[in-house]
Amino acid sequence: MLVRRRVLSILAVLATAGIVLVSVADPYAGARASAFYREPVLAKPAAVQRFAIDGGFVLVAVQRDRFTTEIVGGDGVAAAPSGPVVPAGTAQAYAAGVVASRGWAASEFGCLASLWNRESGWNSRAANPSGAYGIPQALPGSKMGAGWQTDYRVQIRWGVGYIAARYGSPCGAWAHSQAVGSY
Structure with missing residues (x-):
């Protein structure tokens, strides 16, 4: 049971980190996007x-x-x-x-x-x-x-x-x- 909780806790941390990484690295996320990606089609x-x-x-x-x-x-x-x-x-x-x-x-x-x-x-x-x-x-x-x-x-x-x-x-x-x- 303790192992299961620890695995779920690690997965939650990884999922949160993944979301943070995506928002930092994703050029479509907004503030960090280059001017090219912000131009309207x-x-x-x-x-x-x-x-x-x-x-x-x-x-x-x-x-x-x-x-x-x-x-x-x-x-x-x-x-x-x-x-x-x-x-x-x-x-x-x-x-x-x-x-x-x-x-x-x-x-x-x-x-x-x-x-x-x-x-x-x-x-x-x-x-x-x-x-x-x-x-x-x-x-x-x-x-x-x-x-x-x-x-x-x-x-x-x-x-x-x-x-x-x-x-x-x-x-x-x-x-x-x-x-x-x-x-």
């Missing part, structure tokens, strides 16, 4: 990609699973969307961000632009007599989810997800569309 520069769109280009900065976009006109000046109808450039800028956030190359956006130029002209209210609707021409349109009738972002997210699941990438969908006439 988001402070690192984002990867920026450039995508050609109608009338100019869009710059997409991707950090983790978030992205920001800036539409730049052919003259190099930032362009602001105007009017109640979403311009094709705004929808394309958002789509470029979605493509970049999936880790796809800029060439994949080129395929997506070609595909959706042919399908809907990037019109979020494009309706086909067959019942296909929106930018990606979903059939039926309601399967895109809440906001499917007017929200270009809902349509683009659904369309890119559909393309990724069915064809692997926008260039895969574009190649299929070229061969068959639809995707």
Whole structure:
């Protein structure tokens, strides 16, 4: 019994010492950490990609699973969307961000632009007599989810997800569309 108590006592001391050693030696513990370990992850520069769109280009900065976009006109000046109808450039800028956030190359956006130029002209209210609707021409349109009738972002997210699941990438969908006439 005495031996058992002594062993437990020694283990308790070792456990306490181990915790102390970890807090002294661990660079993630706080005060002793170098400046490198204290920098927030988001402070690192984002990867920026450039995508050609109608009338100019869009710059997409991707950090983790978030992205920001800036539409730049052919003259190099930032362009602001105007009017109640979403311009094709705004929808394309958002789509470029979605493509970049999936880790796809800029060439994949080129395929997506070609595909959706042919399908809907990037019109979020494009309706086909067959019942296909929106930018990606979903059939039926309601399967895109809440906001499917007017929200270009809902349509683009659904369309890119559909393309990724069915064809692997926008260039895969574009190649299929070229061969068959639809995707």
